Each structure stands twice: as C-alpha cells, then as structure tokens.
Amino acid sequence: MRKGDAQEIRRLNRRAILGHLRRGPLTRADLSRLTGLAKSAVSRLVEELLQEGLLEEGAATSPPLGRPGTLLHLRPRARFALGAELGVEGTVLLALDWRGEVLWAREWRHPPEAGPKERLARLLEEALPQAKNALGLGFTLPGVVVEGRLLLAPNLGWQELDLNPLLGDFPLPVLAENDAKASALSEVFFHGEANLAYLVLSTGLGVGVVAEGRLLRGANGAAGEVGHWLGEEAKPCACGRRGCLETALGLGTLLEHHRALGGKAKDLEELMAQAAGGSPEAQKAMDHLGEALGRFLANLAVAYDPARVVVGGKAAELFPLLEGSLRRALEAHAFLPAHRVLPVQPSAYGHLAPAVGGASLFLARFFELGGLWAEGPRRNGGRYEEVAFGDGRGIGA
Amino acid sequence: MRKGDAQEIRRLNRRAILGHLRRGPLTRADLSRLTGLAKSAVSRLVEELLQEGLLEEGAATSPPLGRPGTLLHLRPRARFALGAELGVEGTVLLALDWRGEVLWAREWRHPPEAGPKERLARLLEEALPQAKNALGLGFTLPGVVVEGRLLLAPNLGWQELDLNPLLGDFPLPVLAENDAKASALSEVFFHGEANLAYLVLSTGLGVGVVAEGRLLRGANGAAGEVGHWLGEEAKPCACGRRGCLETALGLGTLLEHHRALGGKAKDLEELMAQAAGGSPEAQKAMDHLGEALGRFLANLAVAYDPARVVVGGKAAELFPLLEGSLRRALEAHAFLPAHRVLPVQPSAYGHLAPAVGGASLFLARFFELGGLWAEGPRRNGGRYEEVAFGDGRGIGA
DNA sequence: CCCCTTTAGTTCGTTCTCAGGACTAAGTAA
DNA sequence: TTACTTAGTCCTGAGAACGAACTAAAGGGG
Secondary structure, three states: OOOOOHHHHHHHHHHHHHHHHOOOOEOHHHHHHHHOOOHHHHHHHHHHHHHOOOEEEEEEOOOOOOOOOEEEEEOOOOOEEEEEEEOOOEEEEEEEEOOOOEEEEEEEEOOOOOOHHHHHHHHHHHHHHHOOOOOOEEEEEOOEEEOOEEEEEOOOOEEEEEOHHHHOOOOOOEEEEEHHHHHHHHHHHHHOOOOEEEEEEOOOEEEEEEEOOEEOOOOOOOOOOHHHOEOOOOOEOOOOOEOEHHHHHOHHHHHHHHHHOOOOOOOHHHHHHHHHOOOHHHHHHHHHHHHHHHHHHHHHHHHHOOOEEEEEOOHHHHHHHHHHHHHHHHHHHOOOHHHHOOOEEEOOOHHHHHHHHHHHHHHHHHHHOOOOOOOOOOOOOOOOOOOEOOOOOOOOO | OOOOOHHHHHHHHHHHHHHHHOOOOEOHHHHHHHHOOOHHHHHHHHHHHHHOOOEEEEEEOOOOOOOOOEEEEEOOOOOEEEEEEEOOOEEEEEEEEOOOOEEEEEEEEOOOOOOHHHHHHHHHHHHHHHOOOOOOEEEEEOOEEEOOEEEEEOOOOEEEEEOHHHHOOOOOOEEEEEHHHHHHHHHHHHHOOOOEEEEEEOOOEEEEEEEOOEEOOOOOOOOOOHHHOEOOOOOEOOOOOEOEOHHHHOHHHHHHHHHHOOOOOOOHHHHHHHHHOOOHHHHHHHHHHHHHHHHHHHHHHHHHOOOEEEEEOOHHHHHHHHHHHHHHHHHHHOOOHHHHOOOEEEOOOHHHHHHHHHHHHHHHHHHHOOOOOOOOOOOOOOOOOOOEOOOOOOOOO
C-alpha cells in the first residue's frame, strides 16, 4: 500500500524508460510510443538520465521518411554489482554489468575443513578490491536462506547460522539468497520469461521458481526445496530424514547405480566419457536417471506450471546424455498437453548462474527503483522484498 | 512497466486509504499518519470518497486530550460482486459485500447429465436478477482454467472448453477461475496472511497457493494441481493417467479403505458418524488418511513453504477427526523446524469459500484500482492479472 | 532549387496533485 | 478564563506530465 507523490511518478517513468532500453537501443520517439508518455516528458527524463551518465546517445536511425532519430542505450559499465556463489565444492565471485556482461570473475576451492567464517572471510577479502562503486554484493548458499539467516544447508553441513556477524565492516550492502532461487533470477532477469523453474541438480536437488516475474520464496525461504519431497524409497538423506527425492535423483546415486550395473567409473567425468563413448552400462544408468527426471518434471509441472525449465548444476553438463530419455518420460507422464512440450534447456550462464543471480539481486533493485539508488536495501543479508520484472520478457527477448 | 501521471498518484493514494479502512474505522488524522500523506491530501481524498458514497462518517473518538476525530468507515453494501462455484455436486451462487459480508446466497444441485452449457445457463439465469450494480461475476470450476478457457476438469469430465461463447449477453464482466485458487483468494483477501496454501480435498485434491499476496497460477493455470503428482501406486485416475496422488488421498479412497478394513458405511456422512461414535474401523481408516495427509503436507511445505495451510472441501468437515494423526505425521516428516508447527486450520468461509473467492476476483480488482472502477477487466473469463494484497494482513487481523 | 510531407525532438503554458504552513474547531487541564 | 493538544480545512507553491506550437532534419516532386 505505497503512497504516491510526484517523486513516485518520476520513479515509475524512469523505470519504464530504463526497462525498455534494457532490450536494446531506442530513440526518444520510440520511448514515447512504448511508454505512452508525452514526447516532452520523455525528453526531460532522458536528459536527466544522460546527465547522470546512465544513458548514452548513439548512432542516428535512417528511416525511409522523416527526420532521423538518435538512438539511446544504457551506458556500458555505468552500474554493476558483485555476485558470488558459496558452493559445496568452491566459491565463485564475479562483477556483473547492469546489461548482464560479466566484467570480472574469479573462482577458488577451499580446504575441506573450512567453516562459514573462513569461507565468508575469504570471499569478502577477494571482493573488497572490486567493491568500489558496486551497487552491492549478493551471494548464494546451497540451503534455506531467509532474512540473512541460513536455516539449513544439508550438503554443507551448516545450519541455524546468522550471517550478519560474519560480514564485518564490508563497505557494501550485502544480500544472501538460496542458489537455485538466485539462478532462477539470473535467467529471468537477463533472458526473459515470467514463469520459469530453474532446476539445480548436483549432489543435491532444488528448484528456483519465478511466477509472474517474481521469485517464489515462501514464508521461510524454503519454497522449491523439492529435493526434500518424500518418496517411497527410504534411503537416508543429508537432511536427517529418509526417502527424500534427492537420494534417488542426486548425482551420487547415478554413480552407485552405474556400479550396480557392473560399470566402473571413479567419478562423474569418467561416467560421462563412457556414456559418450557408447558404454551400454553407462548409457543404461543415464537412461534410468533421465527417466526418473522426466517423471519428476511432470510433477514439477503440476506443482508450479512453469513455461520453461532451465537445468543447472552438474546436470547441465550431463544434459545432452539425459535429454532423450527425459523427454520421453515427460511426454508419457505429462498432465496437460502443454506439459508434454514443456521446453527444458540447460542454463545460459552455465556454472556462473548462481553468482550472476546474486549480482542480479542488486541490479534488479536498481531497475525497480528506476535507477534511483537512494537508500539501499538493508545493510546485511536476507529476504529481498521487491525483486520483480513486470512482463518477464528480459533483454534477450 | 506501468507509466505514471497525476491520475496514477490519486489512484495510489485512494487505494492506500481504502486499504487501511478495510481493517476498521479510522479518523482522517489516523489515515494521514498511516499513509504518510499530508492531512490536506487525506481530507481532499476522503471528501471525494464520501461524495461517491464509498465512505461514511461514523461516531467521534474520545481521546484523552485534544479535539475528537470523526471515524470513517467503508459504507456497507456500497459495492458488491457476485461469486459462484460450479462444483462436482452442485452450484453455489452468492452476492458478496466489499467488506466480505454474504448478502445473499443460493445453492442447487443439477441433473447428472447436465453439461457445461446447461449448468452455466442456469447459473446466469439465477444471477441475472442480482446483477444490477454488481462489479462482476466470478465463478469457479474444479479444473485448470486459463484466460477464459477450461483446459481440463477430470472430476467433471469436461475438457478443452472455451467458456466465452457460453456467457451470451450477460450484462456484467465475468471471470472464471480454478476453485482452489479462488478459495485461497477468499482467505487471503478477507483473513490475511501473504503466504498461504488452501487445500481442497473432496473427490479430487488441489491446492491454491498465495505467495507474497499473489495468487500462483502458472503458465497454463495449472500451478497447485498437486492431486496429480505421480506417486508409486498405480491406481487409475480420472485424468487418464495412473498413480496420481488423489487416487490415494481422495475421499472416495477413504470409503474403500474403510470397507477393506471390514467397515460398513454407505457414504461419508455415515463414516463420519461411526468414527465420531468410536468405531475402531472407522477411526483406523481416518488415521490412515490423516497420516497420509500429514506426510503430504510435509511435501507441500517444501514445495510452497506457506505460513499457514487452510483445509477446505469435504475434508474440512472431517478435519477434527483427522487432525491428530495428521499433526503427528507432519511433525514426524517436516523438513524445517518451522514446518513442524505449521498452522493447519479448516476454512473460515466453509463450503462457500470458492464462491466467495470468485466474488473476490472483482472486489480485489476494485481495491487495487483505488475504488475507481473504470474499464473493468476483459469482458469474459480468464486469467486475472493484478490481484494482489500488499502485505496480506487482511481486515481480520 | 524550392517547397511539401513526414518524423524527431524542444519549448512553453496549462493542469493535476501533493506538501506544508496558517488557521479554525473542539476537546481537557489548570 | 487561559493554555495546551489534537482534528481538520484552506491556501499557496512546487513538481510532474500533457499537449499544442514550434524548430530540425531528412526525402521526394515539380
């Protein structure tokens, strides 16, 4: 129930202009037509945005008739944010341009005994030299994160952790988010679509859901923790219960199953190589997983009804090997005809997706505010209230 | 990416005022404090709303100090909408005040052979005399509804149905929605909470999810069709597939199970009576269902992470008999500590919930527009774009 | 070469809405 | 009766968009 005043109008209209320019260069006249604003209003706002260094004038158009217009576009690097992923195996840190370009990236592994304190300290240390002028730092964790607290991260073995005290005097606003949710945001923010599910499948299994351009978080940040759907099997799960779906679909189980079929592979890379090389056991193991995933996607489709599913995590690399059996199973088990042809694709940002999503938390906010980065979000970690992208078409569309 | 102008400000501020007054009477000074608007602005807007007959002045406050204020409240019956449920067994039609009061209600059964055309014709015929001055008619169906089309309603045996041609020249805007989704809306619109799952369990099983005050619909309107999650059992389902969850949890199965235990009950009412009377078979059957439901709720909790679950449909009547075993199972299977204490309650509007939700589609829109009912939504059925209630606190809170 | 048409973009006067201060109204307390 | 406090109104000024008039820059036709 926000109130309105003149500032609010200006904010709305700046946002509309920046939002349209995210999709590509446009003239003032184009903007006037697209937004419905009077030409004079567009001129004034554009002038202001040029002054602030957010926009740049580019080439002139050459229309068949009439005076040519001047193309306007977002000035590269005018704004950027830092994003990071604290993953099971290592950390990714990057700087992301407001147009979606990765300006800088760095990855490192960590000693197996490293706890949250050490890992976060290293992250902040590496981020510090890049922090100048950044909008903020958004980092992700493979667990349930709500309002700056990590409730549970079974695959890290961490739980009930307040992240705020670990941030020290880092000079930027910081937000924490679940990895699958941030990945989903990265897709929707830069590549469109208002209804989307981002499936992260590696050791664990989780999904980030975007509905009508908004990230689904839930009351405790646990929406989309579908790896912990209980099935019939009763294998023990890292979360302490038995029968979670990720005990059946997690990639550890793929290797086990391969061995049970008589195959020999010391890790996933080897298994992939064997499957690609035509090994029947390897292919069989892949098909088994693909089949299970297809069936799982049919359930995901009735739960969230996304327009598109993006596959990330290690499974993105496996995807070509799984695709056939997965599609067959999905078609066989789909509830609606539309679900039979549900597009399923590997992630566009690849393994950078979570970190890109982390940075998007801030970029999204920046666009949401029409480029007015007044008082940022709360200083430290947590739930992010207003990240949404109207029609979800994104700049890639 | 909406643009803004002076009208937009006024709309926003009218909305803020009406939104606050939904929770109860307030003085102009209260409104000024709550909205952050200047006293003068509040005065002007209130004057306007009084003129339009939306508000009424009431008693004076008696503060310990200073001049007493005049309480303002929404004028009863100033606006209302029609809502209806086309259910498996019958039809419910009602008129709902913008404050949530049921002004008028009517129910009827239908001949078993009645098709969509006959049932809708009867509905419109009954609604016509009440239509004058109503904001619109929102009706629900137990199936997947998207943009005025019914894709699939297994328990009605209908599918791929364009509803628009069946509306004839009915003189109001009409919207169609899934019953569980509408029921969820009824709860959130009148009784608060921004994250909520409304579970409809009768013959079928479905859930309406509200996340951050917004109804989750999905790309095809199929979000929340959790009755068609595939499990391990392979019983045939009305949707044509095998193994859907509603074949295990649907109330038909409860009776079957009771009979398998040696019990005798010709229908649900009899079974309930026996369970209440202490019959061990009946209680056993109930416990079995309660246990399965509790486990199911644990899955629902990780899928959507609601702050509260409301139980509707026939199961609402059964709820006292199920509650114990349900809670035990939920506590045993919960993923997060928070889920162990997830509040589960029967529906406040009881069996009227879907129809109330149908009417809420229009009432919600009315408040969203700040009481300016300019051009309504599209003439006929369908997806409802902007229904949202900021903080979800509702008037009951 | 000039003029007409078309489209881009600017300038300026008007209108709408809110903010904020001055003012009036209506109560309590001393 | 006077001081104080809070409610509500009135009026002026500022910010923002609208829309009409205007200038700018192209192509085409006579």
